[in-house]
Amino acid sequence: MGKDDDFFPYPFGPSRTIGRLRRCGRLRLSAAIVQPPLARSIRLSTVIKLDRLPALISPRGILRRIAQLGSVGALALLLSIHPFLLAPASQLAQTVDGPPFGLPFDTPPGPSTWLMVQPYGNTIGAFFRRKTTYAAGQGLHFGVDLSARCGTPIVAIGDGIVAKVDALEHGSRPHNLMIDHPNGYASFYGHLLERPNLAVGQTVRRGEVVAQVGDPDETCTSRPHLHLEIRNAGAYNRAFNPVPLIEADWDTLALTGGFSRGFARDLSDPRRWQRMQDQPEVRFGGPLLNDYPNPWPPEWRR
Numbered sequence: 448m449g450k451d452d453d454f455f456p457y458p459f460g461p462s463r464t465i466g467r468l469r470r471c472g473r474l475r476l477s478a479a480i481v482q483p484p485l486a487r488s489i490r491l492s493t494v495i496k497l498d499r500l501p502a503l504i505s506p507r508g509i510l511r512r513i514a515q516l517g518s519v520g521a522l523a524l525l526l527s528i529h530p531f532l533l534a535p536a537s538q539l540a541q542t543v544d545g546p547p548f549g550l551p552f553d554t555p556p557g558p559s560t561w562l563m564v565q566p567y568g569n570t571i572g573a574f575f576r577r578k579t580t581y582a583a584g585q586g587l588h589f590g591v592d593l594s595a596r597c598g599t600p601i602v603a604i605g606d607g608i609v610a611k612v613d614a615l616e617h618g619s620r621p622h623n624l625m626i627d628h629p630n631g632y633a634s635f636y637g638h639l640l641e642r643p644n645l646a647v648g649q650t651v652r653r654g655e656v657v658a659q660v661g662d663p664d665e666t667c668t669s670r671p672h673l674h675l676e677i678r679n680a681g682a683y684n685r686a687f688n689p690v691p692l693i694e695a696d697w698d699t700l701a702l703t704g705g706f707s708r709g710f711a712r713d714l715s716d717p718r719r720w721q722r723m724q725d726q727p728e729v730r731f732g733g734p735l736l737n738d739y740p741n742p743w744p745p746e747w748r749r
């Protein structure tokens with residue numbers, strides 16, 4: 448959890464709140480009704496368990512809670528939950544659903560199963576190859592790399608329809624797979640061991656085995672991994688950061704393994720694109736996003 452997870456000040460939006468609710472399994476409602484630093488000593492908060500929320504935001508639940516808290520606590524509670532009451536149902540429904548996709552493996556991460564080795568975005572590895580391997584993707588690593596032994600089963604990250612098998616114009620040799628999802632995204636699985644035994648137009652279910660991990664060098668010893676992208680279905684000309692779209696503990700995954708975990712820096716704007724969550728969308732064929740005149744790490748030349 449980020450350092451701001453133990454307290455977030457009023458006002459806050461319903462989508463942010465629900466997202467945190469889902470991640471933490473509970474919600475700390477806080478109302479900073481006085482100015483800091485006084486707020487720190489007078490902070491009014493109540494912790495609500497996730498499974499009690501529906502009862503709590505019902506009219507009867509609110510009345511019961513007000514009776515329990517007394518007048519000051521009740522004021523804090525009402526100030527805190529009013530975004531829930533005002534938010535349109537459609538907005539809540541979207542955010543309660545959380546990220547639309549799951550991970551592409553049915554085993555938990557670990558040294559004998561799989562680990563993240565390169566995140567999506569402005570990675571140092573992509574930066575050094577921005578004019579070659581990653582030029583078409585604006586110089587960014589436009590997928591996430593998950594290291595696993597050759598032959599590790601890969602599962603579909605969501606329900607969908609097989610759109611392409613071995614479409615090598617999208618790269619990620621020797622074999623790849625594109626699945627279209629009904630929400631408008633497509634998932635792309637690269638560096639597969641074998642041509643997937645699937646037909647274009649075939650329906651697949653989330654969690655169904657669709658392919659096997661391979662190695663771009665086809666040795667199964669140098670760097671076997673799955674390169675996973677999320678694109679726009681149909682046109683496939685944009686790539687999106689998978690972090691907000693795949694339900695996973697990305698912060699913990701980032702703590703282990705990796706051949707390129709750091710992000711390239713533009714020393715004239717050194718904080719930009721330095722977090723996994725803060726990586727730009729790729730538009731294939733667009734200009735390089737990281738052709739920095741003053742980069743870190745520097746490009747040493749002989």
Ligand SMILES: [Zn+2]
Pocket residue numbers: 565588590591592673674675
């Ligand atoms: Zn990759």
